Amino acid sequence: MKVVCVCAFGLGSSLILRMNVEEVLKKLGVKNVNVEVVDIGQARGTRPDLIVSSHSFCEKLADMGVPMIEVINYVDKNFLEEEIKQILKLQ
Amino acid sequence: MNLILNILSSLISQAAVLVALMSCIGLVAQKASFEKVMTGTLKTFLGFLIMGQGAGIITGMLEPLNEIMMEAFNIQGVIPVNEAISAIASENYGTQMALIAFFGLILNMVLARITKLKYIFLSGHHTIFMAALCAVMLSTFGIPDIMIIIIGTGIVGLLSIITPAISMPFMRKITGGDTIAMGHWATTCYVISGLIGSVVGGDPKTTSTEDMKFPKWVSFFQEPVLLMGIGVFVVSMVSCAFAGPQFVSQYAGDTNMAVWAFIQGFIFSAGVTVILTGVRMILAELVPAFKGISDKIVPDAIPALDCPSVFTFAPNAVLVGFFAYTIGQLIAFGLFIPLGMTVIVPTLLHSFFMGGTAAIFGNATGGRRGAFIGALAAGILNNFLCSWLYPVFGSLGFIGTTFADTDFSIIGLLLYYIGKMFGLS
Numbered sequence: 001m002k003v004v005c006v007c008a009f010g011l012g013s014s015l016i017l018r019m020n021v022e023e024v025l026k027k028l029g030v031k032n033v034n035v036e037v038v039d040i041g042q043a044r045g046t047r048p049d050l051i052v053s054s055h056s057f058c059e060k061l062a063d064m065g066v067p068m069i070e071v072i073n074y075v076d077k078n079f080l081e082e083e084i085k086q087i088l089k090l091q
Numbered sequence: 092m093n094l095i096l097n098i099l100s101s102l103i104s105q106a107a108v109l110v111a112l113m114s115c116i117g118l119v120a121q122k123a124s125f126e127k128v129m130t131g132t133l134k135t136f137l138g139f140l141i142m143g144q145g146a147g148i149i150t151g152m153l154e155p156l157n158e159i160m161m162e163a164f165n166i167q168g169v170i171p172v173n174e175a176i177s178a179i180a181s182e183n184y185g186t187q188m189a190l191i192a193f194f195g196l197i198l199n200m201v202l203a204r205i206t207k208l209k210y211i212f213l214s215g216h217h218t219i220f221m222a223a224l225c226a227v228m229l230s231t232f233g234i235p236d237i238m239i240i241i242i243g244t245g246i247v248g249l250l251s252i253i254t255p256a257i258s259m260p261f262m263r264k265i266t267g268g269d270t271i272a273m274g275h276w277a278t279t280c281y282v283i284s285g286l287i288g289s290v291v292g293g294d295p296k297t298t299s300t301e302d303m304k305f306p307k308w309v310s311f312f313q314e315p316v317l318l319m320g321i322g323v324f325v326v327s328m329v330s331c332a333f334a335g336p337q338f339v340s341q342y343a344g345d346t347n348m349a350v351w352a353f354i355q356g357f358i359f360s361a362g363v364t365v366i367l368t369g370v371r372m373i374l375a376e377l378v379p380a381f382k383g384i385s386d387k388i389v390p391d392a393i394p395a396l397d398c399p400s401v402f403t404f405a406p407n408a409v410l411v412g413f414f415a416y417t418i419g420q421l422i423a424f425g426l427f428i429p430l431g432m433t434v435i436v437p438t439l440l441h442s443f444f445m446g447g448t449a450a451i452f453g454n455a456t457g458g459r460r461g462a463f464i465g466a467l468a469a470g471i472l473n474n475f476l477c478s479w480l481y482p483v484f485g486s487l488g489f490i491g492t493t494f495a496d497t498d499f500s501i502i503g504l505l506l507y508y509i510g511k512m513f514g515l516s
Contacts, residue, residue, distance in 0.1 A: 008315050008444075011216055011371040012397030019379050037375060039367065041316055054403045072403045075270050075394055 003035045004048035006057045010039030016074050017052050024081045030088065050087060052080075106185025107143075110373060111136035113193045117380025131376045138372025139181070145369055146178030148362030152355055153491035155342040156327055163333035166428065167485065170323065170359075170436045171477045171495035173216075174366045177223040179489060187226035187236060191243035192218050196381050198248025203389040211385045211392045212251035214274040215374040217496075221247050221276060224499050227487065228506040232515040246502065254278040254498065255395035261285040264295075264455040265404050274395025276498035277445045280473055281398075284465030285452035291464055292457010300408040300454045300462050316360050316367075318439045324356025326436050398448040408454040409447035412466035413439075416446025419470020423478075433481040435474040441495055445469060469497075476500035483507050 003021055007014035014037045021035050038046060040057055044064065051061055052069045061068070069083045114135035118128045153170075160168045181188055195218060203209045212218060225243035232239075255272035258281065262272055273281060288295075331339045331348045343351035385392060402409050420437035427434045446466045453465025473496075480503045481493045494500060 007399060009216075009367055009371075011367065011374050012214060013399045015215075015374055015378050016213060016394070016396055016400070019382060037371065039316070040314060041364075054399070056402075056406060073266065073270060074396055074400045074403075 001030075001033045001049045002047065003033060003050045003052060004043065004046050005035065005037050006040055006043045006051060006053035006061070007037075008040055008057075010037050010042065013074055014038070014053070017071060020075065020077050020080055021052055021084070024077055024084055028081070028084065028088075030084075106181060106189045107136050107139035109186060109189040109193075110139045110377075113189070114373075114376040114380065117377060117384065121380055121383045134372050135376045138369045138375075139185075140369070141372065142178050142366050142369030143181055143185075145362050145365030145367075146175065146182060148358065148365060149175045149492070150179055152358045152362065156323075156330065156355060157491045159327070159334045159339060159342070160330045162335075162338050163330045164434075166434050167481075167491075168326065168330070168434045168436050169477070169481050169491060169493055170326070170438055171493045172319070172363065172438070172440070173220045173495050173499070174363055174370065175492045176484070176489060176494055177220045178366045178369075179492070180223040180227050184223065184226040184230060187230070187239050187243065188219070188222045190240045191225055191247055192222035194240065194244040195222060195247025195251065196377075198244055199251035200385045200388050202248055202252050203385070203392050206252065208252040208256045209389055209392040210252050210255035210272050210274075210395045211382070211389060212255065212274045212395045213378060213382060214276075214395070214397045215378045215381070216370050217274070217276045217397075218247060218251070219370065219373075220494065220496075220499060221250065221502070224494055224503055225506070227484070227489075228503055228510070231483075231487065232510050232513075234515070250276070250498065250502070251395070255393070257282055258395075259393075261452045261455055262401070265401050265451055269393060271400055272393045272395040273398065273401070273448075275398040275444075275448065275496070277398070277448070277469075277473070277496035278498055279501060280445065280469040280497040281449050281452045283472065284449035284461075284469050285456050287465040287468055288453035288455065288457030288461025290457075292453065292461025293459070295455055295458045295461070298458030298460065299405075300411050300450070300459045301405055303407050303411075303459065305407060305410055315440050315443060316364055318443070319363055320357040320360035322356070322436075322439050323359040324353050327352035327355045398444055401451050402447060405451045405454055408450040408462050409443070411454075411459060411462045412446035412448070412450025413442045414446075415450060415463045415466035416442040416470035419446075419467040419472075420474050422467075423471045423474040427478060432475075433478045433485075435477045435481070437474075438495070441473065442470070445473060445496065473497050473500070476504070480504050480507070 005014040005017035018035050018037050055070045058068045058070045111132045115132040118131045229239040258273035339348050449469035450462035450466040453461035480500045
């Protein structure tokens, strides 16, 4: 499974998201997941199973048809955990 | 034996190797697998080299542009882009930069542990930029390298806990809690904007920017690399028009002037994209390692994050800030020539990041009026600081670009004047 975290430059907020997503996935015992970091320009070039980003970037990428997690607080791991649990159950 | 020593000292003197070693240490400290340590270390090494190559692209296209601007207006126009100036600095000051950044991060952890200011500065790219600033400025003092690294480390370490701390009163209002601090070195102008909001703004609860409605097309402004390309194209185009086709043809050859200017604009974007790729590779290893270690040393620390971490709390304010900050930049632009100061070219990238954040601070204390006036003031203040600092860098051979964010300019200026006071620079 491939998770992609998106932000404007791909090295600030998206990196924080990647760290937190990886922590949550580890806690939930999810294996075989690759979490990547990209900027908005490169996001379309990836083929993710899940996109994690803020509302404005999620909106831009909505037509990719990929499940998304819209983040408001970048350090709220409980929120991430709940969202990931929901999405994985659907898969 | 001599051959081994020669190889070792050649390697260590390469900043890329130093940075890779830091990743290696960080990964080993986190007990990563051998394969992960190898790939992480090599990726960091590669990232640093890529960053340097990107710097080459930028310097390459800025040279002709500067000549054309000189011919057109007889002034030096400067486009402040942190990534560009830091990548260029890494060519000659790379070793000091790498060491200051590394020890600065360690000092951050130590200070967070032993003082009440428990913040961990997680915007690695800003740590790198501040290290670049310190390396360059302190090198002009003529002091030994070890002193440069010690003082630079002190500056980076202290700023890493102080700037998030001063942002907290506003961050609490913005995020509604203590979970995030501001880890972005334009904090001075954000705080000023917040203060302006509390003085001249309206009631933040009833006149918030978030109650406003905006049309959809404004979201185009969220592609910063494209914005840069268009911005540099406009600057090139105007300069070419005034310099005249004859003069421009020495650089453009047979290519039409306008087409050439357009290409130059996007070569700039290309250079920045390359630099970002490099920095991203470096940070992808360093920041998680740093966080992993600091989580153990200072478990109750508040993370200081990059400015977009507050965009989600007040997205409309970002747009208000974008426009207000741009107006501020244009006002400053109009004042530079009559005042005989270095002309800072209005850069839309800053309008988005710094203007947006300043507006969020201003909105938190003073609603939409606070957001607008705060961001506008930030635009004027920031560009004046850039303009003030530029001659120092220009005289060191850094032509055409400089540091963009407020705190870099302030520290740069402070170091310059302290150096002069002690007769060092």
